[in-house]
Amino acid sequence: MIPHVGTGQTVAKIILLGEHSVVYGYPAIALPMHSLKMTARVEPVRGGHNEGTLTGLGWSGPISKAPAHFASILRAREVAAEFVGDPDGLLSITTESEFPAQRGLGSSAAAAGAVIRAVLNAYDAKATAHEIFTLTQEAETIAHGQPSGLDAVTTSATSPVHFQAGRTTDLGLPLDAWIVIADSGIHGSTRETVGHVRSLYENSFRETQESLSRLGKIAEGAVDNLRSSDISQLGIKMTESHGILADLGVSTVQLDELVYAALDAGALGGKLTGGGGGGCVIALAHSYEDAQRISDAMREAGARATWTQAPLLNEVVA
Numbered sequence: 001m002i003p004h005v006g007t008g009q010t011v012a013k014i015i016l017l018g019e020h021s022v023v024y025g026y027p028a029i030a031l032p033m034h035s036l037k038m039t040a041r042v043e044p045v046r047g048g049h050n051e052g053t054l055t056g057l058g059w060s061g062p063i064s065k066a067p068a069h070f071a072s073i074l075r076a077r078e079v080a081a082e083f084v085g086d087p088d089g090l091l092s093i094t095t096e097s098e099f100p101a102q103r104g105l106g107s108s109a110a111a112a113g114a115v116i117r118a119v120l121n122a123y124d125a126k127a128t129a130h131e132i133f134t135l136t137q138e139a140e141t142i143a144h145g146q147p148s149g150l151d152a153v154t155t156s157a158t159s160p161v162h163f164q165a166g167r168t169t170d171l172g173l174p175l176d177a178w179i180v181i182a183d184s185g186i187h188g189s190t191r192e193t194v195g196h197v198r199s200l201y202e203n204s205f206r207e208t209q210e211s212l213s214r215l216g217k218i219a220e221g222a223v224d225n226l227r228s229s230d231i232s233q234l235g236i237k238m239t240e241s242h243g244i245l246a247d248l249g250v251s252t253v254q255l256d257e258l259v260y261a262a263l264d265a266g267a268l269g270g271k272l273t274g275g276g277g278g279g280c281v282i283a284l285a286h287s288y289e290d291a292q293r294i295s296d297a298m299r300e301a302g303a304r305a306t307w308t309q310a311p312l313l314n315e316v317v318a
């Protein structure tokens, strides 16, 4: 089959509760951020010795010269090309993202998922959600080692997701609160922080197991809070989780300061989101006015950028 230009889209994700513990089979709750999009476009390479180009993250050049951090995108193209039955097909790739990479917002899973969808689209190929998830996981493995699958699922979800041991339940519940995301401006390496927790787990098993289990219990308990729209309790759980994640050593001084600034400004709760070691903090707010105040406070405390997501509307307003 001759491919045509194909496009694919995914979104950023935030983990409301349960990062790191999810790697050990505990439940987590994550949200797609529909207002922060990742788009991929693939274009067949026609004729000559042209191998195709890659354009994204401020870099553009021949695919064979792409820097190492593009490895999972290239793997995404490869596994999708194998899936559609054209493993040698040459495609140029362009990715465009409305959110930064390496900040715990799921950029690598989102990019891999968007490229896979773009390749499928270029070949008019159909795939089930589970097949796309499996392909995304294959690409993600290059970026993260052994990802739980939470990022791959959430970056294409439609509502808050409950995820445990590879099983996803789309909760179908809106989150009736404002969310402020604040970027510390510092790269966080999920591979490194997951490796750090793994070494704690191996060397101080009992304490680490206890912390991971608490994180899992908190995440599970939050499902009821979401159902009853008890966002005050949800906020309390987020702050408690941040403390446990900090004790596990995956927070940073900057992330802690952003959480304190959000709480001082009236946030219902705040925590790091994603792998940590840098990246972003999320805070929960009752109203638009509260969200604005919290956003301002986090910027004053050093956030490089903030995004505010409205309840139900999924709209970036700042």
Ligand code: MEV
Pocket: 015, 018, 019, 020, 021, 022, 023, 104, 106, 144, 146, 147, 148, 149, 150, 151, 190, 194, 274, 275
């Ligand atoms: C990364 O966004 C979330 C982690 O729990 C890793 C994973 O789930 O694979 C830290």
